[in-house]
Amino acid sequence: MSVLIKPIITEKMTAGSEKHNRYGFVVASTANKIEIKQAIEKNYGVTVTSVRTMNYVGKVKARNTTQGLAIGRLNKHKKAVVYLKQGETIDFYSSI
Numbered sequence: 001m002s003v004l005i006k007p008i009i010t011e012k013m014t015a016g017s018e019k020h021n022r023y024g025f026v027v028a029s030t031a032n033k034i035e036i037k038q039a040i041e042k043n044y045g046v047t048v049t050s051v052r053t054m055n056y057v058g059k060v061k062a063r064n065t066t067q068g069l070a071i072g073r074l075n076k077h078k079k080a081v082v083y084l085k086q087g088e089t090i091d092f093y094s095s096i
Contacts, residue, residue: 003031003039007092008079022083023090029055029078036080047085054079 008024016022027036033051040048058076062069084090 003035025080027080044090046088050083052081
């Protein structure tokens with residue numbers, strides 16, 4: 001299983017990458033900071049200075065329907081924010 005699942009491309013992360021040279025990724029829940037750093041350096045050819053990780057718990061969602069109350073759960077996931085060396089960037093849009 002791959003460590004990196006997908007990059008996070010939102011307005012907030014794009015602004016963070018332009019100002020502070022940081023990028024967000026959804027990663028495998030079993031991955032640690034060292035594995036994340038090695039995977040990003042290998043896949044994108046950049047130098048990673050630090051990695052921050054966050055675990056998100058799947059929320060319980062409920063809604064009223066004509067058949068009654070429907071209860072579901074969102075998936076849990078792990079997010080990593082990666083800081084790169086000054087002057088290096090990752091271009092997610094080059095393959096589009």
